[in-house]
């Protein structure tokens with residue numbers, strides 16, 4: 001089958017945080033060992049400059065051992081950002097931008113900025129992505145937990161409940177509908193958010209919902225573990241939810257309400273996580289998943305009979321290639337496409353643990369998990385890079401994949417705009433009556 005494409009990773013963020021290029025490569029090695037042959041990574045601008053941000057990331061990525069692409073994060077909006085967004089799309093091969101509705105005072109954008117961003121994305125044919133949690137309310141929830149004396153990792157989940165994810169998802173969807181531009185909701189973690197996506201899609205709105213493997217496979221019980229190292233490894237945002245949400249997200253993936261599976265892979269080791277030992281607000285957010293995604297999605301969804309093998313290929317590879325406009329170069333095994341191929345043995349078993357995984361991080365949120373369906377061979381660009389449990393990666397062999405704007409999600413948007421305009425019956429030509 002075609003190699004996996006992970007639409008949502010933060011390997012470069014990890015490497016920037018630790019100033020260690022090795023962390024970027026260890027994440028990539030993990031990806032290849034897990035059957036993912038391309039990842040799309042988030043670039044967070046340095047000092048608000050998209051161009052400087054991209055340069056910093058490009059430096060890290062030079063010795064990449066696998067194919068990769070970039071999304072770009074927008075944290076402010078002015079004429080310079082607007083121009084830089086155009087450069088990113090027209091010259092740098094970036095066709096999506098992420099807006100954080102959470103992380104108040106750091107990355108969060110308000111509705112005015114989100115609207116400006118949505119309009120700019122639409123004009124460039126770029127896909128707007130949202131991290132959907134109400135950051136103002138999260139801030140309030142965090143204060144509430146601290147006042148209650150809840151300073152440990154469980155306070156993270158308690159301070160940002162599903163309703164805040166549902167609210168922000170609904171708001172982003174409505175604003176994207178108002179602008180009439182496609183919207184991609186990253187890391188959908190709750191029933192509340194999923195139901196907003198279901199409603200919008202039913203009405204015909206172009207909304208893509210991305211569950212991540214942690215949201216599908218885990219529940220929040222780990223956050224209540226009495227060992228801080230164990231509990232803190234599960235801290236990510238939106239939080240891993242109470243039991244019941246994961247199964248609902250699985251159902252939504254199998255019935256088409258949600259379209260593709262990402263990881264949001266963004267790991268911090270236990271020393272980094274320990275910076276929040278006295279205050280959950282200081283625990284860096286993020287969990288692993290890039291090595292586990294293909295295995296766990298197979299085991300959870302195919303082995304259990306919830307989706308077909310064809311649907312597995314769609315949600316782990318093909319749909320991502322189509323949304324980010326790189327199909328059929330990626331996401332397919334046909335003449336002319338890159339020879340990114342994996343062999344997954346459905347009868348072979350896997351067991352996950354931090355001792356044997358390929359990321360440099362020292363914990364794994366799936367520790368001890370066993371299942372069926374193991375990637376035995378990974379071929380990237382026609383070269384075997386993983387076989388007999390052995391990695392054969394060559395630094396520098398990975399290519400930067402440019403992604404063109406105006407994916408299929410934009411087709412017909414202009415006609416919908418035209419019919420909206422003709423439906424207005426305005427402006428009304430008026431005369432002023434004389435009395």
Ligand SMILES: NC(=O)NCCC(=O)O
Pocket residue numbers: 010131187235236237238264266285286287
């Ligand atoms: N999700 C998370 O906790 N970490 C990565 C950054 C983000 O996507 O919010």
Ligand SMILES: [Zn+2]
Pocket residue numbers: 131186187237238
């Ligand atoms: Zn996010």
